[in-house]
Amino acid sequence: MSDALVNPEIGLLGAHPFPRVAALLEGVEPPPGPHIDLTIGEPRVAPPDWLGTRLAEHGSTLGSYPRNEGTAAFREAASGWLNRRFLLDPPLAPEAVMPSSGAREVLFQLGLLAARPGLAIMPTPHYAPYRAAARLTGLEAVYLPSVEEHGFLPNLDEVDRLGPEVALFTVCSPTNPEGAVADREYLARAVGLARRHGFILAVDECYSEIYRTEAPFGVLRTCAELARPGEDPYAQVLAVNSLSKRSSAPGLRVGFTAGDRRLVKGLIDLRAYAAGTVGCPNMAAAADLLDDETHVDRIRDFYRELFDAADAILGDLPGYRSPEAGMFLWLRVDDDEATAVECWETAGLRVVPGRYLGPEAHHGAPEEAVPAAGYVRIAMVHDLDTTRLALERLAPILMKRGVAA
Numbered sequence: 070m071s072d073a074l075v076n077p078e079i080g081l082l083g084a085h086p087f088p089r090v091a092a093l094l095e096g097v098e099p100p101p102g103p104h105i106d107l108t109i110g111e112p113r114v115a116p117p118d119w120l121g122t123r124l125a126e127h128g129s130t131l132g133s134y135p136r137n138e139g140t141a142a143f144r145e146a147a148s149g150w151l152n153r154r155f156l157l158d159p160p161l162a163p164e165a166v167m168p169s170s171g172a173r174e175v176l177f178q179l180g181l182l183a184a185r186p187g188l189a190i191m192p193t194p195h196y197a198p199y200r201a202a203a204r205l206t207g208l209e210a211v212y213l214p215s216v217e218e219h220g221f222l223p224n225l226d227e228v229d230r231l232g233p234e235v236a237l238f239t240v241c242s243p244t245n246p247e248g249a250v251a252d253r254e255y256l257a258r259a260v261g262l263a264r265r266h267g268f269i270l271a272v273d274e275c276y277s278e279i280y281r282t283e284a285p286f287g288v289l290r291t292c293a294e295l296a297r298p299g300e301d302p303y304a305q306v307l308a309v310n311s312l313s314k315r316s317s318a319p320g321l322r323v324g325f326t327a328g329d330r331r332l333v334k335g336l337i338d339l340r341a342y343a344a345g346t347v348g349c350p351n352m353a354a355a356a357d358l359l360d361d362e363t364h365v366d367r368i369r370d371f372y373r374e375l376f377d378a379a380d381a382i383l384g385d386l387p388g389y390r391s392p393e394a395g396m397f398l399w400l401r402v403d404d405d406e407a408t409a410v411e412c413w414e415t416a417g418l419r420v421v422p423g424r425y426l427g428p429e430a431h432h433g434a435p436e437e438a439v440p441a442a443g444y445v446r447i448a449m450v451h452d453l454d455t456t457r458l459a460l461e462r463l464a465p466i467l468m469k470r471g472v473a474a
């Protein structure tokens with residue numbers, strides 16, 4: 070097939086991190102096994118054991134096309150969960166929520182939804198679909214470095230400076246990869262900037278339930294607190310969430326987006342042309358998951374134990390930081406690629422060099438100017454014994470290569 074048939078921007082998105090790790094480690098010999106893959110943030114703790122049965126029970130719904138906007142039952146369950154979890158007052162109406170096949174597709178479709186021309190601002194490092202949302206839809210991507218000095222979040226002074234040209238600002242909280250959480254003050258300022266400058270603020274809250282001590286505040290709660298009579302409290306704001314992490318059910322492919330009713334309607338209209346809908350049994354099972362918190366407590370405890378182990382094993386070493394939330398360690402090291410090679414060669418561990426999670430290396434910036442190049446990402450998803458073994462093997466490498474903040 071001639072390359073001329075394919076939009077060249079697709080090639081310019083850059084390789085996904087995992088093939089890049091494979092290429093980096095090709096030809097490097099690890100010690101005898103077991104080898105432990107710490108690259109992919111795929112949840113491995115089980116979803117609730119009743120999920121399969123429930124899905125089968127909902128099989129009777131397979132005979133009808135799912136509706137774009139979702140079933141009334143799903144929208145009730147999702148808005149109900151958001152209202153309970155984020156103490157939303159005024160409550161979010163079911164019509165202000167819609168389902169998607171995981172969060173990923175919506176994070177891309179936001180680029181199609183946003184007004185144009187305009188800038189699409191996002192953090193770097195970031196979850197790669199944010200980048201695709203800008204580059205494949207004709208928006209102009211602007212990458213704001215999530216550096217430690219700014220709490221691993223994009224600097225809002227920069228967002229304000231670019232304000233009038235911005236069409237979409239996508240931010241992640243809790244963040245992947247750093248596990249930082251945007252507090253109420255940060256979110257309130259971001260909401261204020263969206264309204265002052267007239268752009269869409271989308272907050273990717275997929276990790277909102279995987280926290281250590283304090284439940285993240287969330288952008289919808291921020292909006293509810295700022296609400297003024299007669300105005301849509303959620304104006305210009307969307308929260309994107311998912312059952313992949315909360316319920317450890319990434320194979321179910323159910324996410325949901327909530328907030329400004331006009332934006333939710335715009336997404337539903339767009340998705341009538343540009344997306345598959347969520348299968349009826351999956352949507353019904355997702356509603357069951359949203360009505361249950363017992364399994365979420367269990368899943369959160371599972372991650373807590375892993376991060377407690379990391380605190381105990383790596384806590385005193387340079388470069389270590391205990392993340393507030395999420396499923397990753399983000400360790401500061403002298404050289405991310407050299408550390409990844411050493412992890413594989415001396416300890417049989419596969420980790421992601423931080424620079425593979427940002428776009429800069431693909432778009433002309435010198436690699437030393439890439440902020441994430443000073444970090445490696447470690448996925449904390451294995452069982453406790455495997456995780457302990459991995460952390461113990463990692464400790465001497467961090468002792469040597471870790472850089473204190």
Ligand SMILES: Cc1ncc(COP(=O)(O)O)c(C=O)c1O
Pocket residue numbers: 110170171172173174196241244245273275310311312313319323324
């Ligand atoms: C930051 C972030 N957002 C969104 C997603 C998408 O999750 P899903 O499409 O499974 O809902 C992921 C998945 O890894 C992620 O890390």
